[in-house]
Amino acid sequence: MELDRERRLRERLEFVRFYARWVKSVPNEVWSKQQAVLIESFLDSARNFALGPDEYLRMVSFRERRVAEAEARLKGVRLPEESANECSRSSGSQGGSCGAGQAA
Numbered sequence: 589m590e591l592d593r594e595r596r597l598r599e600r601l602e603f604v605r606f607y608a609r610w611v612k613s614v615p616n617e618v619w620s621k622q623q624a625v626l627i628e629s630f631l632d633s634a635r636n637f638a639l640g641p642d643e644y645l646r647m648v649s650f651r652e653r654r655v656a657e658a659e660a661r662l663k664g665v666r667l668p669e670e671s672a673n674e675c676s677r678s679s680g681s682q683g684g685s686c687g688a689g690q691a692a
Contacts, residue, residue: 611619639647660667 637644657667
């Protein structure tokens with residue numbers, strides 16, 4: 589697992605260096621137009637995102653807890669039960685929107 593993290597980090601750094609060389613090698617008009625398209629697509633995605641901010645944060649919190657539990661199990665450690673049911677408590681009668689975090 590650690591080797592995968594290191595490999596992904598190296599790949600990301602390699603891409604950043606590649607992109608930096610490319611940006612330096614082309615006129616500003618070229619890369620700035622592409623950057624504008626990318627940023628606009630991020631904004632469009634954010635506008636069309638199905639979850640509200642609170643729901644999203646609950647989902648992320650749920651997923652982080654699940655990851656921590658899985659890592660603890662691998663290490664043979666037992667985590668405190670402080671927020672085991674936090675997602676279901678915070679969802680109330682909305683049908684457990686945090687459940688979507690299981691697939692994330």
